[in-house]
Amino acid sequence: MIVVIVDHYIRQTPGGAMYRTEPLKVHLFFTQQTATDAFDRALSAGTTRELVDFEDLLSSLFSGPPPMGSDILARCGHDADAQRVIAEFLSARGRFDEAPALAAVVTTVDATTLACLLFGGSVDDIPDGVTSAMATASQIEHASTVVLTGWNEMEQSDLFLLVAALGHLNPSATFVLLGPGGSLGTRASCLDIAEASLNRPGWLHVLSGTFTPRLPHPRLNAFRYENCRPFHPGRLAELLSFGLGDELPGRLIRSAGFCQLASRPRTAFLWDQCGTEFGFAAPAIEAYSSEPVAFGQDLAIFGLDLDVAQTVAALDECVLDDTEFLLGPDGWKTLPDPFPR
Secondary structure (H helix, E strand, O other), X not given: OOOOOOOOOEEEOOOOOEEEOOOOEEEEEEEOHHHHHHHHHHHHHHOOOOEEEHHHHHHHHHHOOOOOOOEEEXXXXXXXXXXXXXXXXXXXXXXXXXXXXXXXXXXXXXXXXHHHHHHOOOHHHOOOOOOOHHHHXXXXXXXXXXXXXXXXXXXXXXXXXXHHHHXXXXXXXXXXXOOOOOOOXXXXXXXXXXXXXXXXXXXXXXXXXXXXXXXXXXXXXXXXXXXXXXXXXXXXXHHHHOOOHHHOOOEEEEEEEEEEEOOOOOOEEEEEEEOOEXXXXXXXXXXXXXXXXXXXXXXXXXXXXXXXXXXXXXXXXXXXXXXXXXXXXXHHOOOOOOOOO
């Protein structure tokens, strides 16, 4: 007899019979500030369970084994990085044989605010203190469900574009248009979704060659930029100082992946951009490896009315030319590098 174990909640009796335990189910909720009131109303209409703070949940997991067969609803910080939150949950639950399951990751965003963050608009249209674009992108990309509030105030064509863009950022999420007076329940997956949530981002699918847009749109495009040569740090900094998207026709919505600076030839950086925000940092794995995790540039790029050829040309201008490349790693280290160390 062949037995396929689909998750770690399957158990076997001494006699060989298979049965499934009912673990503690954890629901993680990310909420944009401008969508908080609508989310709170909808959740209270759908369930009587109270929200706990995610940090309190982590503390409780480290203090003892969790109760089985129940549900916990945890609210995460507005600016929390969803990947980090899920990774912390995985680390905390790994201490137990009967580990709690991640049942749902729900991200609630205000449609108008999100459109301004992704597509651009007047700064006056974005309320003070709103969640950063990069944090919002992470929360959308790792969600099992994305809830849109305030969508009824948008033109139908604008709403269609926004939903299509969400389907590019996260091709496998369920999208919910929450109307006035609507409710949110706590429907959970029957399987643990932690690993699946870490692999939901559309940019990962672009880099792996498995990307298919959830909802195609003629104004949206997604492509992979690859170049085996490292970036000249000075020219890249100059391009970014003007705003990469500002130098191109169309709008650069989201780009993410791996990049390499010639001045630091042994380090591959994580490239992270959304809207007008940009940052990069060395991944944690670099601290444990003598070799970089990637060579050259490997970026997933999502744009609105973006000219792909001009985007590629602008990035190509930033890599080392033939003369610079022949200097080798020792020569590259002498190049001016304005980026923080």
